[in-house]
Structures are given as C-alpha cells and as structure tokens.
Amino acid sequence: MAHRRCLHSALLHATALISLKKSPSLSIVKALTSKPNPGITTSNLEPSWFIPWSYIRHFSSRKSDDSENEAEMEESSDGEGESDEMASDMVRDYSPEEKEAEAAAIGYKVVGPLQRSDRVFKDYEPVFAVVQIGSHQFKVSNGDSIFTERLKFCEVNDKLILNKVLLLGSPTQTIIGRPILPDAAVHAVVEEHALDAKVIIFKKKRRKNYRRTKGHRQELTKLRITAIQGIEKPEIKTDGKPLKAAVKKPEKIAATA
C-alpha cells in the first residue's frame, strides 16, 4: 500500500520534473518504472525526493506544496548544474576560430602566426604607446616586457597585435586617441605563461576561533613589445626641449575640447 502510494506520488513528481528539465528526467522516469522499489537510488535528484516523501501520507493538501518545494529545489540544482556546464563550456568551447577572434577582441589582441627566424627584435626606438589589455593600461616602448593576466588563445612564441592603443608619443609628436587610435598597432611576442609567486590569504577573527589559510598563484603572461606603428619615428635623436613646447600644445587643446 505504501509502495503504491510512493510510486504514484513519485510518478506525479516525475511529471513535474519533465516540465522543468527534459533529458535527465527521462532516465529517472525509466529508472522509476523499471524498479518498483524506490529505495535504490541511481540518479542525483532522488535523494532530494526522499525528504518530502514524509509528507506523502498527508495527501491532497500537501501535494502542491511538495511540488512547489521540489520545483524550487530542482531549480536550484538546475542552476548549479548549468553553472558547472558553463564552466566546462568555457574551457572547451572555443574551437571555432571566429569565437577565438571575438574573445581576442574583448582582450584587445589579435593573434598572429608563430614565427621562426624572423628578425622582430629591433633596437630601441624613442617611441612610446599607451596600450590597454583587459582592464590594465601600460605605457610601452620598443623592447619592454609587460606582465598581464593570462591571455587565452595564445601560446609561447606567438605574435600578438594589440589594437587598443590610447596614445602614441615620440620626441617630436604626440597623437592622442579618442578613446583609441584606429590606425595604430603595437606588435608583441608572448615570452612565457607562468604562475606568479604564491600569496597566502590568511583570514582570522580574533577570539572567535576562526582561522583560514588559502594559497593563490596568479597566472600571468609575459609579453615583449617589438614594434609600434602609427607614428612617425624620428631618426635623429637630438630633438630636445624647444620642440617639446610645440608638441604639448595639441595635448592641451585636446584636453580642453
């Protein structure tokens, strides 16, 4: 008698499940129909059903409450399942190259091909650029090294083009972008993907017997800047202070305008 009641209510719950979630519930329904003894649990959701089964004996008034409770519990578990799936999708989903290009655009970099025996490391040129990667901005010149957050979709010895350039400068000229310069490009090469030193996050509340220790290593990418394009580069390095006065005027105008 109890078994019949349990099965009946279990079928009702199963129908409620089907409305919410599709494929896993079918397997659960099959498990239910095949096994008359609901004590054997194979799926994850079944233990959650056992809790409201104590209410099964109070039939008619409590059914809607049970289904509502179960709906809430299932939705919460669905949410967790979806977040887990999303996390795994974040890791695996980027096989199409278009998606990689989109994600690269978010991080303001375009991956070029690998290079070998390519003379990319030139001498120092007196040109600088202010470039943005992710949410960090760097003032960058030829031959500098930059440590950024781990950039996805690029491996060691990859050429990158950083296209979010906010300012270009040389001893004779300064070009300011509003907010970015469309024709400017900064070329960089990925030197390494490494982990930062370990930081220990220690939490303590005194006199409350609460102490937590957590270790964290941030993943970094080291980029070496090879070239800056979009500005005239002076060949003579003797440009000095009198020309700077003429240069700074466009800055002021741009600031006030």
Added chain:
Amino acid sequence: MAFMESELPTFKEKNPQLEVVTELIRGQHPHLKGFYKNKNERVVCVKNMTPEDILLYATRLRNALGRKVVKLRTRHVTKHPSVQGTWTTDVKF
C-alpha cells in the same frame, strides 16, 4: 605510467625543440624535471596524479622561463622609461 603511454608521445611531437628523457629511478617519487636555458632546474613531484594533471604541469614547465619564482616588483620592465624626457617640477609646457 598511463601518462607515459598516452600523453607523452603527443607532448614530444608538439614540442620538437625539447629533449624529453625518461628515466626509471627506483625508490623515489615520480617527478618532472625541467632544465632551462638559464641553468635553472624546476622539479615537480607527480606522485598520485592523473595523466591530465601531469600534462598540465608539463605544459606549465614548458611555457615558463626558468625565472626564480618571486613576487613581481613591477609589471612593466623597461630599460628606457622616458621618451620625451622625465617630468620634473621645472618642466614647463
């Protein structure tokens, strides 16, 4: 062992510039040793790790330079900090 059978050959092919040597050392935990160009050695113990984890550590060793793991002082390392001249309080625009 499973790593050596399943993942090591692919790792070797993906990195033809690396010299991968396998040794059987009895009485010690299995470990990965990375030799870097700056004569630095990084050792990672892989006892009781799944092949995927071992591959992850191997790629980390491959991606890294042999720098000593210290906290970074600056995120921007440059030899020429100023292009248009360092600003002081005397500079007038």
